[in-house]
Amino acid sequence: MNRSKLNWLLAALAAITLTSCSGNEEQTMAKPEPVHFESGDECHVCGMVISNFPGPKGEAITEKEQHVRKFCSTKDMFAWMLQPENENRDHTLYVHDMTQTEWEHPDDTALIDARDAFFVVGSDRSGAMGPTLASFATEEAAHGFMMEHGGEVLKYSSITMEHLNTGMAKHGMDGMDGMDH
Template sequence: MMPVRLMLIPALLMFAVFLTGCSEGPEKVVEKPAPVHIDSDDECHVCGMAITRFPGPKGEVITEKEQSVHKFCSTKDMFAWMLQPENANRQHTLYVHDMSQTEWESPDDTALIDAREAFYVAGSERSGAMGPTLATFSDEAAAQGFTKEYGGQVLKYSEVSMEHLVSEMPMGDGDMPH
């Protein structure tokens, strides 16, 4: 039979582990805000265009601290705003349309997905509100399938850069689309 002192050691160790786990305080669980419906009278936060009057995937940002909702007529405008230095490192909640689940001409808000988990096709033949746009998909295979039909390059959220936005701008008589 084990002496009482030796039996207390495992019990004291378990109690110490229990106290350590409890000493950190309550864990904060931050729930991600749900996407907000894009209404027919909503205007793009970047260019002021009516969002729903144009084809292609749209974007939506819910700001980290203020929980303000910014809606965009295209994924390209959403990235133009997100890649600005004052926004780039913030943990805003971002949504885009999953174009494998909705029509290109009139995206349905039931198909909004987490933009940070989406796959993007840059440089395709498909146009959005301002011309070339970034097509968005929840599944990499769907994005690859899109490139077989319309061209372009599949990117992850973290790979999209300002160069992808600028390189797709139409080169013409100097008129800017914004």
């Protein structure tokens, strides 16, 4: 094969490879829409019925299989997500923006991308089984909540397993008090 034919073949192969790669990038970049919580949905971590509890909820959708895992609290979502086998997998995560919905019965129209959210850790507000992480679309809203309910404002990427344990000793199972479910 002469040199010009070989160069042409390599250039064509490179063009095909680049075209197919860019098409795949566009496919994986399109994230799935949030899924509404239904009355019988159970938490992927603890198995409790999600709608029986106050506070923000979470969900994880595996981008490749579009498998949805729902959580009764943002705390359970983080507990699952921070497990070594889940940390590096491609998931789209949603949580409730608590400035757009009420604490007792979060509305699914207020679901936002968890990776873009701000969280208040260690507040006096409880979700399923006690302390939870209050989620907000803006840092300003999270700070306003923190001023009223205590805690610390963190970005998604800053939350660790240690933050999930914050307040457990302080609150114990206090979050269960007064729940009429």
